[in-house]
Amino acid sequence: MIRVLVVDDSAFMRKMITDFLAAEIQIEVIGTARNGEEALKKIELLQPDVVTLDIEMPVMNGTDTLRKIIDIYKLPVIMVSSQTQQGKDRTINCLEMGAFDFITKPSGAISLDLYKIKEQLIERVIAAGLSQAKKPEAASAEPLTPKRPASAGFEKPKTKSARQAVFIATSTGGPRALQKVIPNLPKDLNAPVFVVQHMPEGFTASLADRLNHLSDIQVKEAENGEEAKAGCVYIAPGGKNMTVIQDGGRLRIVLDVHDTASRHKPSADYMFRSASRLSDYEKVAVIMTGMGSDGTEGVKEMLKAGSVKTIAESDESCVVFGMPKSAIKAGLIHDIKHVEDIAASITSCVKKERV
Template sequence: MQKIKVLVVATSVMMRKQISNLITEDSIIEVIGAARNASEAVSMVQELRPDVVTIDIEVPELNSLVALSSIMSQRPTPILILSSGTKDGIVATITGLQNGAVDFISRPTQLYGLDLSHIKDELIFKIKHAAQIPLRTLILNNITVSKVITGQQAEDNSKTECIEEFDQIIAIGCGVGGPKALEIVISSLPANFPYPLLIVQHMPPKYTKVLAERLKRFSSVQVVEAKNDQLVLGGTAYIAPGNCHMTVVQQGQEYRIKLHRKAPVNGHRPSVDVLFDSISGLKSLKQHLILMTGRGNDGSRGMLNAKQAGAQSTLVESQETSIINEMAEAAMALGCVDDEVPSHLLASKVMEVTGELANKFDK
């Protein structure tokens, strides 16, 4: 069997050594080089042509993000981020994911030492999966690469006004590859989009808050991390907090978000199935369910139940743009999918199924 060639990027000598030693314990992985900074990483990718690159994000050292963007623009390669889990590290990780990295692994901060042995299995697993991502998928996902936007610039963006009355709702589920896919979809919705979007992204606590803040900067609709008992308004996207299931309930003429920490479903909390099940119970609303890139089968059962209960539309991201297509495939296997759509066309499809595309041309 052909070995997976990995380039390790980290500013710390100890970090480069530990990562290299850990991943080469698997006989199918070969470390072909180790870079200590952005310029070395970019040149070594061109010279060595690795199958996967691991980048340790150390903030405020932003050269890692420079390397990531340069690699994706010059020679697209699956990149895994090792994130310290600090506030700055989380921001850098989300930025990296939106600039082309395919996945991340949270590692201990140096405060707790540099023993990475407990992440070995996850790291090896994700390297093997990253190596299988087609080049075409990487290219399609990085035709438009995110740019860091300052807070002042974010304030200048035109935003949708919150709308209290609506008759349709959109629910979205995604996992690996989701931050970039969500950016592509949410940022493409117009400033007058009138319906709420409820989103489950498989991600730990703290990361979802930063994801919501980043998406808000790129989008014309409002984007927030959801809070318990929050009023659902049209023109707003609500991201489920990490480690919390998110549901929507009707109270009189209002719809409110309810968060809880019951047992994980399909190995996830938040779970897409939990969200989809609650959405399918909102009989007075037209429901549109979307499954995007992600690992496993979370959301497929909920989509089937919603379809059988009369959901208006059920969509999945097509394989050509999905970093991992397992969630969509699981739903398709159940026969509950109306259409497959690449990520860059999903916003237009949402406009179509909600009738907003026709309304736009009528105006």
């Protein structure tokens, strides 16, 4: 049973969130709180497994409360965000601080239509609870080791004019993981970098702005039809899929809103499959922290096409070891790396000199 504390300054929101969660057999709501100060007292008293935390509250806001929860109690926290620009920016900040994940209120601080995100809320709370339950086992667990992919692997194209591109997929825990990877890429990296981070519309722009501020390499939210250039990171917009196509001697980004088998939009499989169709390109495919298996099928297609190096984030540094684990167990990964080492691994795969 996953024990949850619900924190929101609105009595109506507390009641709705509590009712949604209490209806799930795996979850028990053990208490509620109206603000951050009350939440910290309730955490000390009730010792929950997971906290849902409103960002905008009086007395002590969600950001300050989150900082104390992480520092003192090290509990997984699901942030409950508004759709305002300020709310989006604060959400990205909370994710970088270490919040487990977030959901958005569909229509403002008091959302009568909160039922629209009921399933997302339950899914995230269960994932957070399971991540907490597995922590004591992590040290003794047998680590997964990569099996050499049976398909083409990282084989150099035969032409000397081969160019390069990097593709990264991540989900739960991704904003914090990306903060450890993207700022450590050199600004003269001789490849464009394409990133799928599972997020709703609007939040990816805040994520791109934040990463750009922290990085020497340029980071931006991808735009439909733009040319992709070496030394730039392109983050797929929330609510849209990103593919990369060849246009003469250039790469061009195409965005669409097609539904995908993985139900994610943007979808990692969708992006990776487009990467598999790029000829005369050496590719690096990276799968980092996240729930589910998005990316596994796409990487299979990349390996069949050849000229790809595959990297997965290790269980040790993942917030949720779902997406990387799926690809590793399928025998698709060349190297498993701690998140702190992924940037160096990417850089080592990309030639420094333009050809």
